Amino acid sequence: MKFVVTAGPTREYLDPVRFLSNPSTGKMGFAVARAAAMRGHEVALVAGPVTLKTPKGVRRIDVTSAREMLAAVERELSRQAPGAVFVSTAAVADWRPAKCAARKLKKGQMSDTLKLVRNPDILKTVARRAKHQAPARASTVFVGFAAETNDVIAEARRKCREKNLDMIVANDVTEKGSGFGVDTNRVTFVRKDGSVERLPLMTKLAVARRIVRECEDLRP
Ligand code: PMT
Numbered sequence: 001m002k003f004v005v006t007a008g009p010t011r012e013y014l015d016p017v018r019f020l021s022n023p024s025t026g027k028m029g030f031a032v033a034r035a036a037a038m039r040g041h042e043v044a045l046v047a048g049p050v051t052l053k054t055p056k057g058v059r060r061i062d063v064t065s066a067r068e069m070l071a072a073v074e075r076e077l078s079r080q081a082p083g084a085v086f087v088s089t090a091a092v093a094d095w096r097p098a099k100c101a102a103r104k105l106k107k108g109q110m111s112d113t114l115k116l117v118r119n120p121d122i123l124k125t126v127a128r129r130a131k132h133q134a135p136a137r138a139s140t141v142f143v144g145f146a147a148e149t150n151d152v153i154a155e156a157r158r159k160c161r162e163k164n165l166d167m168i169v170a171n172d173v174t175e176k177g178s179g180f181g182v183d184t185n186r187v188t189f190v191r192k193d194g195s196v197e198r199l200p201l202m203t204k205l206a207v208a209r210r211i212v213r214e215c216e217d218l219r220p
Contacts, residue, residue, distance in 0.1 A: 001219065002084040003036040003212075004076045005029055006122070008048030010066045012096035014114065015105045022091045023180040026050030028145070028204050029089035033058045035208035036085075039216075044076045048090055066092045066119035073122055077130075077140065085141040085215045088123040091180075095119060127164040141218045143211065144168045146190075147179060156190040166218050167191045169211060177201050189214065 007029020011019040026047055033045040034055035043058045046069055054060045061076070063069045069092060077084060095116040101109075127142045142165045146156040149172070156170035170188040173179030178186045178201070185207045189197040199210060 001036075001041045001216065002080040003033070003041050003043045003087065003215070004046065004073060004080065004084060005033045005036070005043060005087045006046045006048075006069060006073060006090035006092075007033065008050040009091050010048045010069055010093045010119075011064050012066065012093045012119070013064075013100050014097035015101040015103065017104050020093055020096065021049075022093065024048070024050075024091035025181050026052050027181070027183065028185060028208070029087075030055060031204040031208035032087050032089055032211055035205060035212045036087075036215075038209075039212055041085075041212070046072045046076065046090075066096065066122065070120050070122045070125065073126060077126055080140075083139045083141075083219060085143070085219070086123075086126060087143045087211065087215065089145050090122075091147060092122055093119055094121075121163070123165070124163045131164060139219070141166050141215055143215060143218075146170045147173045149174050153188060153190060153196060156188070157194075160190055160192060165192065167214060169207075 008026035009021045009024040011021045013019045030052050033043050036043045037057035045058050045060045061072045063072050096119050098115040098117045123144050130140045144165050146159050146168050148155045152170050152172045156168045160168040168190045170190055177184040185204050186201045
């Protein structure tokens with residue numbers, strides 16, 4: 001099978017030295033890419049700015065901003081044969097500064113408020129588009145993540161429905177050993193059919209292996 005995986009944060013620059021971002025390190029996404037390659041799948045990994053080594057057997061595309069990530073994902077999915085899998089682990093910045101200055105802003109040039117504009121929702125965009133394509137291409141499997149601090153399952157269910165996904169991996173980022181930066185994760189699978197499966201605290205690679213198996217089963 002062909003896997004396209006996003007990982008890490010995006011950066012949204014307001015000048016050449018300042019940006020908006022988040023604490024994602026890419027560990028979860030790189031683990032999914034590694035687990036898929038270990039199962040013999042072909043993997044394209046679209047990575048935001050992270051310092052991790054590319055897993056063996058994985059083709060990596062580096063990007064910086066959400067808009068660059070969207071363009072890379074669209075390109076990769078259009079290159080895949082029908083029936084690919086898209087796993088969206090990236091922590092994509094939902095907003096970007098309305099303007100990015102070409103040169104470093106001096107303190108006197110900056111105001112106390114920053115005007116922001118919405119970034120595209122990568123997962124929602126590609127999942128919606130696939131639904132309207134020929135049946136073969138509409139068979140792409142879409143798996144998202146939901147990083148939550150409260151109402152974890154309810155929020156994951158809402159995102160699964162609104163983004164038209166086959167499954168969402170709910171991630172309570174306030175739990176010890178879970179979420180950003182650590183090597184472990186405790187997640188819950190929330191499937192399109194409404195079923196919920198809570199996994200124990202595991203290494204991110206073990207979680208990734210479960211996700212890859214689930215994708216294999218989800219493929220029509
Ligand atoms: O990278 P690590 O340090 O290992 O941390 C892992 C993680 C915490 C980043 C990861 O496990 C995780 O939870 N990733 C999803 C983070 C997130 O942005 O969640 P969200 O609930 O805001 O987004 C829901 C889904 O839509 C996600 O699949 C996200 O990739 C996608 N999305 C969100 C916004 C956007 N503009 N475009 C998107 O594609």
